Amino acid sequence: MDKPDPTPEQLTRGLIDLLDVEQLDVDLFRGARLPGGRGRVFGGQVIGQALQAAQRSTEGKDAHSLHAYFMRAGDDALPILFRVVRDFDGKSFATRRVIATQNGQPILNLAASFQVPEEGFHHQAEMPANIPPPEELKSEKELRAEAAEQLPEKLRSAFLRRSNPIDVRPLYPRSWFHPVKREPVNYSWFRIVSAVGDDPALHRAILAYASDMALMATSMMPHGVNWMTPGMQSASLDHALWIHEPFRADEWLLYATDSPWAGHARGMNRGQIFTRDGRLVASVAQEGLIRQRQPKDQ
Template sequence: MTATPPRPTDQQLADSLASVLTVERIEEDFYRGIATPQGRGRSFGGQVIGQALMAATMTVDPDRPNHSLHGYFMRPGDATQPVLYQVERDRDGGSFTTRRVVAIQHGKPILNLAASFHSPEPGLGHQDSMPDVPGPEDLETEEAMAARMGDALPEAFRNWLKTPRPVEMRSVTPRPPFDRSPRAPVQHIWIRVRGGMSDDPALHRAALAFASDMGLLGTSMMPHGKTFTDPDMQFASLDHALWVHDDFRMDDWLLYTMDSPWAGGARGFNRGRIFTRDGRLVANVAQEGLVRRITPRG
């Protein structure tokens, strides 16, 4: 009998995420991102976004952090293969820098991304208030919830939860498939990278881009009790936008609060706000995704 490999430590998972997001320069304005470790099937969209942002960041002065990105997914990525990123240096202005990135696999583009970078400067300020929700220490982990519910969950979802993941998620209220009850398309999830990360703010921004694609699309399905493991549904991210307002750490807890004001025509629109533990609003997110009913395979 083959022995079960030991579960990676939290720090090993954090280091694995850092290696995934660290792209390799192979030529002027060309970078390569590694394949998903033990990956199979389609690439996770957040990984491609995070690698594309890191490729763009490599061409920008480190004193000018990224403040926004907008990406369009054009083709499914192959999780078993590396990705080539080609960066176009559109503009280096007095206070803003803009970059375009094309992610390429098998000779075809899978993602177009535009990113903007801004030199910090003072200005007028205001922000939304952080929702009043329980802290992460008072919430059940997804692993514990899955163990408690056992066979009541789809097998594909149980297997996904058993796979060690670098980003931990704790939901304020159970979401599909933990709870299939139709309810308002609003959810609050605490997220953080397990283990410690370096002090490089660019890496934390890339990690946030990675994590911002987790759970967001499912918000539009909460009134319908559907989830990505349902055989009669097809899901895919179509586009993704992220605005970063201030510095933060991904190895500290962040509250990801999401809502979906609209779904229809096989698409769902979702928004997100990301707060630090002390209530600072550090990012906003928007995404439209494919939420198509299909005939299950026989």
């Protein structure tokens, strides 16, 4: 008998627990493994946990940027250790480095910068116009359910296996099985599936987790491929996030992504994240591996 789908509150609690790193020693933390996870760790999980470790070592200053390099694929079956290095503590800014390891090997290096809140000059890019509201778009869960009808029954459960604590609603839904070439631009609304508390550090960690979604696929759009294309090898290589303004991760945010370049088996992706009322709250950049291996001769 199939298990009932988890409720939004259970999904939200699961993500909060996943990002709530455990302190083992001074500046040493352990991130939980994803319950029931199989295969490769989602990059956003490692980034979110690493940011939480860095935030736990910093007081009186808010994270405003992070830069991460993925070195090895993480294993969903294992917890992750995070060692924080306190590089600098100044009056206005602080910097932290975080090394994430499994089996004694680093899987991610992250550098984060923190700032005491202060006022200053302000300008921002305009929010894209004429984007339908999230209520008029289908969720990724609904789109997967529709696409699963094209699969043999024995493959459907794996395709629909995991419920996502982040509700993503793309303007241009991906074509899972027959992608077509299109301009490398996309827009997606997203938010965590139920309300969370008022801890700004938790909202930043959730945003860091979600910022690794709906991004790298943008650089594949002009080539009519996706991660399900036969022979396609894809992985995040690095990830940068700048947090500009306060926000809530349990309210709808618009992720506007584009890809200015691809080449040499790499694709460059950029993102801007807006609140529903048009505030630019974060910017993202990521380069990913997009390599299509040629089939071996029979």
